[in-house]
Amino acid sequence: MERYNFKEFEHKWQKIWEEKKIFQTKIDKNKKKFYCLEMFPYPSGKIHMGHVRNYTIGDVLSRYKKLKGFNVLHPMGWDAFGMPAENAARENNLSPKDWTNKNIETMKNQLKRLGLSIDWSREISTCNEDYYKHQQIFFLELFEKGLVYRKENYVNWDPVDETVLANEQVIDGKGWRSGATVERKKLSQWFFNISKFSQKLLDGLDDLKTWPNKVKTMQKNWIGKSFGCEINFEIEGELPIKNIKCFTTRPDTLFGFSFLALSVDHEVSKFYKNNKDFLKFKEECSKTGTTEEAIAVGEKIGFKTNLFAKNPLSPDQMVPVYFANFVLMDYGFGAVFGCPGHDQRDYDFAKKYNLEIKTVVRPHDKKDDFKVSNEAYPGPGVLINSDFLNGQKAPEQSVIETIKILEKRKIGKKRINYRLKDWGVSRQRYWGCPIPIVYDKDGNVKALPKEMLPVKLPDDIDLSVKGNPLDSQKKWKEVTIDGKTYTRETDTLDTFVCSSWYYLRFCSPKEINYGFKKNDIDYWMPVDQYIGGVEHAILHLLYSRFFMRAIEHNNSNFQITEPFSSLFTQGMVCHETYKDENNNWLSPQEIERVGNKVVKKNDHSKIIKVGPSESMSKSKKNVVDPEFIINNYGADAVRLFILSDSPPEKDVQWSEQGMVSSYKFIQKLWALHTNIKNKILNENSEDFDEEIEKFTNQLIEKITNNLEKFNYNVIIANMYETFNYLSNYIKVNKNIKNLEMNYRKILICFTPIVPHFTSECMSELNVKNEIHWPDYDVSALQEEEINIVIQINGKKRAIINVKKDISENDILKIAKENKIVDKYLNNKLVKNIIFVQNRLINILTDE
RNA sequence: GGGCGAGUGGCGGAAUUGGUAGACGCGUUGGUCUUAGGAACCAAUAGUGCAAACUGUGAAGGUUCGAGUCCUUUCUCGCCUACCA
Numbered sequence: 001m002e003r004y005n006f007k008e009f010e011h012k013w014q015k016i017w018e019e020k021k022i023f024q025t026k027i028d029k030n031k032k033k034f035y036c037l038e039m040f041p042y043p044s045g046k047i048h049m050g051h052v053r054n055y056t057i058g059d060v061l062s063r064y065k066k067l068k069g070f071n072v073l074h075p076m077g078w079d080a081f082g083m084p085a086e087n088a089a090r091e092n093n094l095s096p097k098d099w100t101n102k103n104i105e106t107m108k109n110q111l112k113r114l115g116l117s118i119d120w121s122r123e124i125s126t127c128n129e130d131y132y133k134h135q136q137i138f139f140l141e142l143f144e145k146g147l148v149y150r151k152e153n154y155v156n157w158d159p160v161d162e163t164v165l166a167n168e169q170v171i172d173g174k175g176w177r178s179g180a181t182v183e184r185k186k187l188s189q190w191f192f193n194i195s196k197f198s199q200k201l202l203d204g205l206d207d208l209k210t211w212p213n214k215v216k217t218m219q220k221n222w223i224g225k226s227f228g229c230e231i232n233f234e235i236e237g238e239l240p241i242k243n244i245k246c247f248t249t250r251p252d253t254l255f256g257f258s259f260l261a262l263s264v265d266h267e268v269s270k271f272y273k274n275n276k277d278f279l280k281f282k283e284e285c286s287k288t289g290t291t292e293e294a295i296a297v298g299e300k301i302g303f304k305t306n307l308f309a310k311n312p313l314s315p316d317q318m319v320p321v322y323f324a325n326f327v328l329m330d331y332g333f334g335a336v337f338g339c340p341g342h343d344q345r346d347y348d349f350a351k352k353y354n355l356e357i358k359t360v361v362r363p364h365d366k367k368d369d370f371k372v373s374n375e376a377y378p379g380p381g382v383l384i385n386s387d388f389l390n391g392q393k394a395p396e397q398s399v400i401e402t403i404k405i406l407e408k409r410k411i412g413k414k415r416i417n418y419r420l421k422d423w424g425v426s427r428q429r430y431w432g433c434p435i436p437i438v439y440d441k442d443g444n445v446k447a448l449p450k451e452m453l454p455v456k457l458p459d460d461i462d463l464s465v466k467g468n469p470l471d472s473q474k475k476w477k478e479v480t481i482d483g484k485t486y487t488r489e490t491d492t493l494d495t496f497v498c499s500s501w502y503y504l505r506f507c508s509p510k511e512i513n514y515g516f517k518k519n520d521i522d523y524w525m526p527v528d529q530y531i532g533g534v535e536h537a538i539l540h541l542l543y544s545r546f547f548m549r550a551i552e553h554n555n556s557n558f559q560i561t562e563p564f565s566s567l568f569t570q571g572m573v574c575h576e577t578y579k580d581e582n583n584n585w586l587s588p589q590e591i592e593r594v595g596n597k598v599v600k601k602n603d604h605s606k607i608i609k610v611g612p613s614e615s616m617s618k619s620k621k622n623v624v625d626p627e628f629i630i631n632n633y634g635a636d637a638v639r640l641f642i643l644s645d646s647p648p649e650k651d652v653q654w655s656e657q658g659m660v661s662s663y664k665f666i667q668k669l670w671a672l673h674t675n676i677k678n679k680i681l682n683e684n685s686e687d688f689d690e691e692i693e694k695f696t697n698q699l700i701e702k703i704t705n706n707l708e709k710f711n712y713n714v715i716i717a718n719m720y721e722t723f724n725y726l727s728n729y730i731k732v733n734k735n736i737k738n739l740e741m742n743y744r745k746i747l748i749c750f751t752p753i754v755p756h757f758t759s760e761c762m763s764e765l766n767v768k769n770e771i772h773w774p775d776y777d778v779s780a781l782q783e784e785e786i787n788i789v790i791q792i793n794g795k796k797r798a799i800i801n802v803k804k805d806i807s808e809n810d811i812l813k814i815a816k817e818n819k820i821v822d823k824y825l826n827n828k829l830v831k832n833i834i835f836v837q838n839r840l841i842n843i844l845t846d847e
Numbered sequence: 848g849g850g851c852g853a854g855u856g857g858c859g860g861a862a863u864u865g866g867u868a869g870a871c872g873c874g875u876u877g878g879u880c881u882u883a884g885g886a887a888c889c890a891a892u893a894g895u896g897c898a899a900a901c902u903g904u905g906a907a908g909g910u911u912c913g914a915g916u917c918c919u920u921u922c923u924c925g926c927c928u929a930c931c932a
């Protein structure tokens with residue numbers, strides 16, 4: 001029998017799909033639309049298995065929806081700006097543009113070989129002028145709406161490379177490339193006012209019914225809403241400071257007040273800028289802050305000022321004011337009122353500096369003489385030692401009551417605080433979208449007129465210079481507007497900005513006047529299913545949600561606020577790790593299995609240590625190259641395997657054995673197909689078989705449900721079941737009249753998973769018409785005979801095959817005739833009978 | 848420290864949502880064919896037991912005629928997050 005030649009057939013069908021423009025999509029108002037989007041890749045060089053998994057999952061869904069009659073939009077593009085291009089270009093002496101475009105070409109071809117149902121006519125690349133031009137327009141729109149502003153902010157500064165570093169480029173306080181100690185440097189930068197939408201972004205989460213709860217929780221925590229109040233403390237001391245504001249969620253514990261703590265960046269610090277001890281303290285704070293361990297251990301240190309704060313509820317009480325390392329400048333007001341009795345951090349601090357620890361809340365099950373010891377008590381209870389607040393229920397009642405009192409006395413007011421900070425979008429980098437802003441000679445900001453857009457990135461840059469290459473582009477930097485000279489902003493936009501609206505661009509990829517056409521997004525948006533890795537749970541998804549709202553803000557033309565109505569986060573692709581005797585990582589290609597040992601290829605004397613399965617990464621060398629796999633086994637086999645072993649939302653373990661078995665399965669399916677085909681084409685019959693009808697109907701039902709629920713691994717099991725069933729079926733049965741019809745339906749069910757294979761099979765059966773997802777006949781699902789479980793005292797004792805819908809009495813009669821049942825019922829009194837129709841009967845006896 | 852999630856054969860995982868636990872695949876074992884097989888095909892495969900049967904979904908309890916599934920307690924592992932006042 002001829003083997004299935006995947007190379008020939010996959011190539012053939014990909015060509016046909018492309019030539020016939022099968023996946024190109026147009027607006028069709030007579031059809032329901034379905035917008036399926038997978039997170040677009042960064043063009044790093046080659047696709048990896050994570051991409052294969054992500055895009056296969058999306059492709060299965062897209063193909064299924066298309067067969068179901070939806071007008072499916074399934075586009076692909078490139079998140080093409082970003083640092084790796086600059087680094088790679090520097091290393092290889094290329095331009096970032098050439099490097100990126102070459103990678104895009106490679107990866108596009110690789111993706112095409114997976115047989116994805118993508119509308120490539122909508123391809124976009126964020127590094128193209130016709131993309132980032134619109135982004136610059138959006139920037140200016142947000143600027144006009146007051147949603148973009150400039151402020152000074154700290155960055156990680158590498159003094160050797162003279163460059164700004166991302167947090168992940170700072171390793172143990174040192175620059176990843178230069179090894180120099182990273183400094184904090186204040187730069188004037190651009191910010192998006194995302195915090196303006198904190199509440200809306202939080203509320204919007206409730207509408208996202210089909211988002212994973214995990215992601216919603218992460219966003220909720222990130223936004224970090226907390227209810228409390230601000231308190232304006234009166235200050236006494238030698239400095240010209242009258243008041244310091246604090247935010248607190250527990251104003252009710254004010255009688256436990258024993259110190260006030262400030263961030264080292266608090267404005268009060270300006271009075272200490274010449275104080276050597278303070279500067280030393282400040283430096284120590286910045287050191288402890290960097291390592292994760294330090295935060296976990298969390299040693300509290302402070303610097304005492306000569307200021308004192310008055311307790312607003314008990315004015316006789318004065319407490320010292322400290323600078324403390326655990327107070328963050330960018331949360332609240334950068335100042336904390338310390339209540340050691342009921343906050344663990346405050347407790348640790350008070351212990352260290354011998355400050356008073358007062359107990360003002362007792363747990364419900366303790367008496368009024370309860371005293372905090374060893375650790376703070378942050379839990380609920382009743383207020384004590386708090387004068388007129390005594391007896392209040394904490395925190396529900398007491399917080400609200402205290403705020404009322406503070407408001408009445410004009411000492412404080414209710415306040416809702418959010419952890420979410422504004423989004424700093426400036427990057428001191430070349431390979432990003434230029435910010436369409438210029439400065440006059442006095443440094444005043446001017447938005448570029450829209451007709452001067454796009455601000456194009458200059459091509460002839462010198463990446464060998466230190467710092468941002470755009471800074472040294474004298475010619476490029478200078479602009480003349482109405483005869484006046486201006487200097488360009490040389491920062492570029494964070495690449496997260498590019499990915500915050502690309503889903504809109506896919507709706508109108510060719511529109512030249514604006515980022516999208518209203519008509520297009522009215523039809524296509526929102527994205528019906530978004531698929532990607534959970535690592536983007538917060539930033540990318542939150543930024544995208546913000547961006548839609550920012551465009552909508554003061555814009556009556558635009559109504560959609562949530563970009564992604566459903567979200568699916570797929571798991572990672574993992575692989576075992578290997579190390580040789582010197583603890584060097586080895587790739588799966590360098591090892592071999594001999595018996596139950598793992599040894600080095602070409603040198604079987606070297607035993608390899610097998611480590612746990614971890615997500616594929618170049619550093620651990622546990623990667624498998626998709627291109628190699630596609631070449632060896634074909635796209636359908638890869639698609640089959642990547643879906644087969646685990647549910648899509650969980651991590652999947654890559655295994656060569658599993659891959660081979662998927663490959664073999666396709667070969668077996670092909671052999672089966674050949675047998676069926678021969679039967680259909682060569683044997684004539686007028687006999688009609690009910691059994692295969694029933695089987696097919698059940699299969700369609702199962703696969704449909706499993707597709708809807710993303711149980712793609714179970715679909716593969718359904719495919720194996722089908723194979724086993726049909727193999728046996730055609731062995732014992734001659735051709736029957738309805739075999740072909742059922743077989744065709746089965747092939748359609750397999751199409752989302754192995755599209756090349758089923759296309760070839762159907763073409764062999766001369767299927768010429770457009771295919772549709774088969775309906776299943778509910779009445780055909782019903783079995784006439786079913787198995788009923790007989791339980792005696794709750795234990796399964798027998799299974800009997802009976803007619804469907806059999807009555808309790810009839811089944812009981814049959815059951816009692818059963819030998820085993822009879823044995824267990826012998827001489828016992830039947831106390832009760834539980835009968836569940838078509839499922840089981842449970843006979844309860846007296847012992 | 849906080850949050851979320853998960854524990855089912857040798858392994859990956861199924862289980863119609865309270866009703867036959869272990870579908871399907873991998874691996875393993877035995878067999879057939881073969882000069883050979885890392886091919887193909889057939890069969891077996893949760894554990895104990897010759898068997899009847901008993902025990903089994905991390906552990907302990909509970910609800911129920913009936914629990915992998917629901918409730919309480921507890922253990923372990925994974926991921927995320929981090930001094931958020």
